[in-house]
Amino acid sequence: xxxxxxxxxxxxxxxxxxxxxxxxxxxxxxxxxxxxxxxxxxxxxxxxxxxxxxxxxxxxxxxxxxxxxxxxxxxxxxxxxxxxxxxxxxxxxxxxxxxxxxxxxxxxxxxxxxxxxxxxxxxxxxxxxxxxxxxxxxxx
Numbered sequence: 001x002x003x004x005x006x007x008x009x010x011x012x013x014x015x016x017x018x019x020x021x022x023x024x025x026x027x028x029x030x031x032x033x034x035x036x037x038x039x040x041x042x043x044x045x046x047x048x049x050x051x052x053x054x055x056x057x058x059x060x061x062x063x064x065x066x067x068x069x070x071x072x073x074x075x076x077x078x079x080x081x082x083x084x085x086x087x088x089x090x091x092x093x094x095x096x097x098x099x100x101x102x103x104x105x106x107x108x109x110x111x112x113x114x115x116x117x118x119x120x121x122x123x124x125x126x127x128x129x130x131x132x133x134x135x136x137x138x139x140x
Contacts, residue, residue: 014130019128022129025046026085027084027086038061047126056089057086057091094118097119097121098127116129
């Protein structure tokens, strides 16, 4: 991401703010490994991809907590290895195109109650990710 200040009123697009080095996970990854991955990467969530790299879903710390609240046992090491990312991920991902205006994407994130959107091309291949943290950088 560029460190230059971006004025959303100037028609800035997603491409100027997005992170193009996107860390992804597989649906087969055990939740125990997901927990380690998120902590190690210091991120709150990641896109879930097919073997060919196309977007399949998204998973976050919130998904883990939601499943805990629904009674899914993720409290033991064994349970964490028996449950996969595919079991807890969100399949309905909010996606945007690389040329969408930042102002429109910010409204979408608020309306959809999401903290990250995935930037994809026409083939559902991931081009980047834009988070609420990235949008906050507009203020500095």
